[in-house]
Amino acid sequence: MAVTRADVARRAGTSPALVSYVLNDGPRRVAPETRERILAAIDELGYRPNTVARSLRMAKGHALGLVIPDSANPYFALLARAVEETAHRFGYPLLVGNAADDETRELGYLRAFLDRQVEGVLAIPSTTGPALRAEYAKIPTPVVFVDRSFGDGDVPTVVADAVDGAREVVAHLIGHGHTRIACLSGPDVSTSRDRVAGYQRALAEAGLTALPVLRRPFGGRAGYEALAALLAGPHAPTALFVTSDLAALGLLRAATDHGLRVPDDLAVASFDGIEYAAYTSPGLTTAEQPIFEMGKLAAELLVGALGDEPRPSGLHTLPTRLTTRGSCGCADSFVRSSNTLLERMP
Numbered sequence: 001m002a003v004t005r006a007d008v009a010r011r012a013g014t015s016p017a018l019v020s021y022v023l024n025d026g027p028r029r030v031a032p033e034t035r036e037r038i039l040a041a042i043d044e045l046g047y048r049p050n051t052v053a054r055s056l057r058m059a060k061g062h063a064l065g066l067v068i069p070d071s072a073n074p075y076f077a078l079l080a081r082a083v084e085e086t087a088h089r090f091g092y093p094l095l096v097g098n099a100a101d102d103e104t105r106e107l108g109y110l111r112a113f114l115d116r117q118v119e120g121v122l123a124i125p126s127t128t129g130p131a132l133r134a135e136y137a138k139i140p141t142p143v144v145f146v147d148r149s150f151g152d153g154d155v156p157t158v159v160a161d162a163v164d165g166a167r168e169v170v171a172h173l174i175g176h177g178h179t180r181i182a183c184l185s186g187p188d189v190s191t192s193r194d195r196v197a198g199y200q201r202a203l204a205e206a207g208l209t210a211l212p213v214l215r216r217p218f219g220g221r222a223g224y225e226a227l228a229a230l231l232a233g234p235h236a237p238t239a240l241f242v243t244s245d246l247a248a249l250g251l252l253r254a255a256t257d258h259g260l261r262v263p264d265d266l267a268v269a270s271f272d273g274i275e276y277a278a279y280t281s282p283g284l285t286t287a288e289q290p291i292f293e294m295g296k297l298a299a300e301l302l303v304g305a306l307g308d309e310p311r312p313s314g315l316h317t318l319p320t321r322l323t324t325r326g327s328c329g330c331a332d333s334f335v336r337s338s339n340t341l342l343e344r345m346p
Helices: 005-012 016-024 032-045 052-059 074-089 103-115 130-137 162-175 190-205 220-231 245-257 275-279 291-306
Strands: 064-068 094-098 120-123 143-146 157-160 181-185 239-242 267-272 285-288 315-318 321-323
Touching: 005 016, 005 032, 016 032, 064 074, 064 103, 064 291, 074 094, 074 245, 074 275, 074 291, 094 103, 103 120, 103 130, 120 291, 143 291, 157 162, 157 291, 162 181, 162 190, 162 239, 162 267, 162 285, 162 321, 181 190, 181 220, 220 245, 239 245, 245 267, 245 275, 291 315
Parallel strands: 064 094, 064 120, 120 143, 143 157, 157 315, 181 239, 239 267, 267 285
Antiparallel strands: 285 321
């Protein structure tokens, strides 16, 4: 008779769920001592994982759904790839919907996912509107948010520490001697609000006055077109904090076209940590989010909720990392992003 996971669990004195976590490297952490007992039991019993159940899930459409705001944005693309890789590891195909920053389109994808009986939903909400909030509240399957939330704590959410990450970036600009620092923000979503809060906190801690925040859509074109408005007025800023790398890339090109030298005439720092931030000239200083870890954890929480584990709850916050390059006035050495796609794949 073939050895089962239940046999391994009995030999190790633990539960079959923990055996699954060890074999799949998640979705829950297993204490080192318990992990060693399970591995020893696997070796003693000669257990070989049965891939049939996993294959059946892949074949019979036991899928998960993921809604992202903009599939063309490299940040969301990497986040979706991390979710997909993790879901695949647990045997779940992933259906992906591109909301294109449109609430009606996002609602349509959610309803289509439910019509196809997905087992769980991951989402980066495109807006905080009441219709979208109500739709997520009535989804009968487990839901996990990643990157953004509605801020009420009802849905488990995985985010980066945007407030502290932005505060650290702006404090770094202040450390270069800048006292007039402007902020280019994205649309009114939780991530933008948190990054603006970090910008304002850094200036307040230094006894400086925050300038009016300019809001634009995410994207390179928006960053390019925003530069003139950011520099308008008799007291132009000497540094800019941009709440997304993609907008900062457009802004760097606009600075060149306006005859400005970065960082001599205008220092620039940003937030996200996409791979392309390393390849500008000068390189872009940014707060790097642990993008792959965020997607992986969100998928693991959702998969865990599909088993015997209780549904996850609360806010799961991961730290950012300040990566300095030439755009802020630091040495313009080539520093690769920690979010390089091929290096993050299992």
